[in-house]
Amino acid sequence: MNKNNLSFSTWISNNIKNINDNLEKILQNHQDAKLSVLQEAMKYSTLSDGKRIRALLVHASFLAAHGCLMEKDDVLLSIDKAAIAIELIHSYSLIHDDLPVMDNDCMRRGKPSNHIVFGEAIAILAGDSLQSLAFELITCIPISYEIRINLIKNLAESAGYLGMAGGQAIDLTNMGNNISYEELKNMHSMKTGAIIACSIKFGYILAGANQVVKCILDEFAYHLGIIFQIVDDILDVTSDDKQLGKTAGKDSKYNKPTYVSMFGVMKSRKMLEKLRDKAINIIKPLGLSNNRLLEMLDLIIYRNY
Amino acid sequence: MNKNNLSFSTWISNNIKNINDNLEKILQNHQDAKLSVLQEAMKYSTLSDGKRIRALLVHASFLAAHGCLMEKDDVLLSIDKAAIAIELIHSYSLIHDDLPVMDNDCMRRGKPSNHIVFGEAIAILAGDSLQSLAFELITCIPISYEIRINLIKNLAESAGYLGMAGGQAIDLTNMGNNISYEELKNMHSMKTGAIIACSIKFGYILAGANQVVKCILDEFAYHLGIIFQIVDDILDVTSDDKQLGKTAGKDSKYNKPTYVSMFGVMKSRKMLEKLRDKAINIIKPLGLSNNRLLEMLDLIIYRNY
Known part of the structure; x- marks a missing residue:
């Protein structure tokens, strides 16, 4: 049975x-007693x-860009490592975002947040180390050096001040402020959108997609x-x-501008439907x-957590 | 006049x-009003x-490895960018180290620390962004993709949990504890030594040094x-x-194990002299x-801040 013919839930x-x-x-590598707290x-x-979701998007984008897996183990290994690098960056961002001086959340993924368990100092260092590890991991992907550099450049840009970290800074600054719809969209396209877009880029870069396919997938x-982000809100x-x-x-507790605070739940849901139609139309040329x-689009829209 | 014949102070x-x-x-790029606080x-x-010091070590190591500059603008540009990437990582580490939950220092480089001026949340994000920017910068170095990957791999390893961030975690855990000399040396070889060693590696990688020269410079x-670190202590x-x-x-306020707490100032100074002799002997084959x-060795030893 062709792997691509698996049911979506089995594929997931x-x-x-x-x-x-x-x-x-990757996280079991180089276990060191001295570093046990940080590694834990x-x-x-x-x-x-x-x-x-981000790692799955790397795989899904690779397939949508008609990347061919077949028996090429190195390609599969490359996608695996690239997808994991993204998850490491995502994990670092969650640890830092949850800190008391940031979003101050003491729960994450159903467990006490990192800083609740390990203290704020180790939480900061764990985030810092996960970021370094993500880039280190990409340097070892068994694919051309040029592609590795392309992946690192995209990830660094998406994670940095013009992407995820910048979006988080704007989000913190916006608390309690009235902002325009354009500002809200821009903030979220950085804070959440940049790494999601990077995941899609990773997939089509590894698939060796042409310019047209890249444009479709970027859009x-x-x-x-x-x-x-609307679903999150x-x-x-x-x-x-x-x-x-x-x-x-x-x-609402922190008086953050969100799609819901701006448009309410009903209108936000209507926006979602419209955006879903638009997204489907965009990707139609690649086959539906x-x-x-x-x-993945529907998984993201209809998720309940 | 050959640039290498400049007096040391002029070269510096x-x-x-x-x-x-x-x-x-590099930090003036993409100025954006929305991001002004983070960028500031x-x-x-x-x-x-x-x-x-770390950026200067990249330059000095390149020269010691007999890297040839001449009129090759791209090589010069490459050293400049690589040296700056190291400084960005160093700057991120200082910002995070100074945070109240870490070393809690409200002064750095003669000014109030980053979190004193911008608040802890922005300080954390500024550090995070500087780390991403360092890797992004290396992707743009005008040298082969293979060498860029080599630089990124070395920097990521040196900055991460087996290097600088790991050393900082051990340092925090050690506060108030009795540790052995071996443990002290190991902690500092990670916390401070890893990025210094990486600066030297950057120099010889860009110089295309052979295996013998690399071994000498690593040692x-x-x-x-x-x-x-002894000078710092x-x-x-x-x-x-x-x-x-x-x-x-x-x-001593935080009861940190240091060379001075372990051996006193006089004996630490004696250790310095011996280590200086050893370092000079190691590098002798490259010409004195x-x-x-x-x-640079003497600049580091005889500095007063």
Whole structure:
């Protein structure tokens, strides 16, 4: 049976198992008694029960860009490592975002946040180390040096001040402020969208996609980033701590501008539907049947945590 | 006049000006009003009055490895960018180390620490962004992709949990504990030594050094790292805040194991002399006359801040 013909749920669970195994392997490297606390902190957050959406997007984008897997082990290894690098960056960002001086959340992925368990100093260092490890990991991907540099450049830009970290800074500055819809979209395209877009880029870079496919997938990724954030904002008001695995209702508590605070839940849901149609239209030229990215789109929209 | 025949002090001041100009240029890129606070925070610490020892070591190591500059602009550009990447990592580490939950220092380089001016959240994000920027910068070095990957791999390893960040974690865990001399040396070889060793590696990688030269310079770098730390420990007890540009006497206040707490100032100075002789012997095969690394060794030993 062709792996691509697997049901979506089997594809997801196979991939999540693979992603978790690979994360565990990379974080078990160089175990050192002196470093046990730091290494435990890095593992605690990274190996916890994450949705692995970003890593899955790398795989899905690779397939949507008609990347050919077949028996090429090196390609498969490359996708695995690239996907894990993204998860390491995501894990670092969650640890730092949860700190008391940032979003101050004491729960994450259904467990006490990193700094609650290991203290703030080790939490900061665990985040710092996960960021370094992500870049180190990409240097070892069994693919041309040029492609490795391309991946690192994209990830560094997406994680840095013009991407994720910059978005988080704007988010903190915006607390309690009235901002425009454009400002809200821009902030989220950096804070959440940049790494999601990078995941899609990773997939098509590894697939060796042509310029047209890249443009289609970049456009799709931009919309997917907005969709992801709107769902996040809706879940923050419609879900509870247990379902989310983190503190619900935090956006309004901190008076954060969100899609829900700006448009309400009903209108945000309507926006979601429109954006879903748009995203599907964008990706249509790549084929809609058996398209893992399309399935990922619905997974992101209809998730409940 | 051959640039290598410049007096050491002229070489230093020319290079520091060049390093500062390049840091300014890279941090002025993509100025964005929305990001002004974060960008100011990144500039505030990085463009402050640093000694630039790590960046200078990249240049000095390149020359000691008989790297040839001549008119090859790209080589010069490559050294500049590589040296600046190291300074960005160093700057990020200082910002995070100074945080209240870490070493809690409210002064750095003669000015209030980053978190005192910008708040802890922005300070953390500025450090995070500087780390990403360092790797992004190396991806743009005008040298082969293979060498860029080699630089990134070395920097990521040196900055991460088996290097600088790991050393800082061990340092925090050690506070108030009795540790052995071996443990002290190991901790410092990670916390301070790893990035110093990486600076030397950057120089010889860019010079295309052979295996023998690499071994000599690695061995020299290991000793230089220890020397750097002993001087730091001595200055902490013999200098004042104004001279150091940061809070003096902090090691004993926090009951940190240091060379001075273990051996006292006099014996630490004697160790320094012996290590200096050893370092000179190690590097002798590369030639002692007009050797910038040797001059850097004495600059590091005889500095007063």
